[in-house]
Amino acid sequence: MLRQSKGNTQRSMASSLDQTTISKVESGKHSVTLDVSQKLAAALDLELTALIALTVSRDSNRTPREVLLASLAEIEALGLADTNQTSEPERKVPLNVSAARKKWQAVQELKRKGLTRGQAAKQLGMPESTLRRLWKQVSED
Structure with a gap:
């Protein structure tokens, strides 16, 4: 639905991912990793969080706004909403x-x-x- 609404073809997105993978994902025959999800989001010119929110929304009978607000509330409860997260885990002294x-x-x-x-x-x-x-x-x- 997203691909079609943006006017993309599977072939036009194949620069980021294999066309077979795109077809399998769209038909629900293939699960994706976060890396593949990131490539799909980039090919659709979306933030990864937007793609995930849309997917969760479809599967949970909630609007994307409800999904994102619930996620934000959880992140705020953890006290992490306004902090940049490092890409490398903190090295702890054994x-x-x-x-x-x-x-x-x-x-x-x-x-x-x-x-x-x-x-x-x-x-x-x-x-x-x-x-x-x-x-x-x-x-x-």
Whole structure:
């Protein structure tokens, strides 16, 4: 319906996608990934969200406006409506690295306070060999 309303033929859209894929999608014989949906939207000169809203609207007996407003309400409830989302996931420090960093910081803090290695090991409840290694370590590497 969208393709025809814009006056496009399957062949004219085939620069973005294979004509067979377009035919299968239109006949409901092929599911699409987000990447393919993005290419379809681009070929139709639409935002991907508009294409998805129109598709959801058709399948849910709601208007595209209702679909988009419901989506916006959900995004606002998450507190994300006015923030740009990064394309790469945030890199998190592995737990073992984080734990090691905390131990090192705790040892260095007690060292700055003037405690002996033995006192620091006892206070932190760690083996003296581990404490000795962390005591000598100069950076958090």
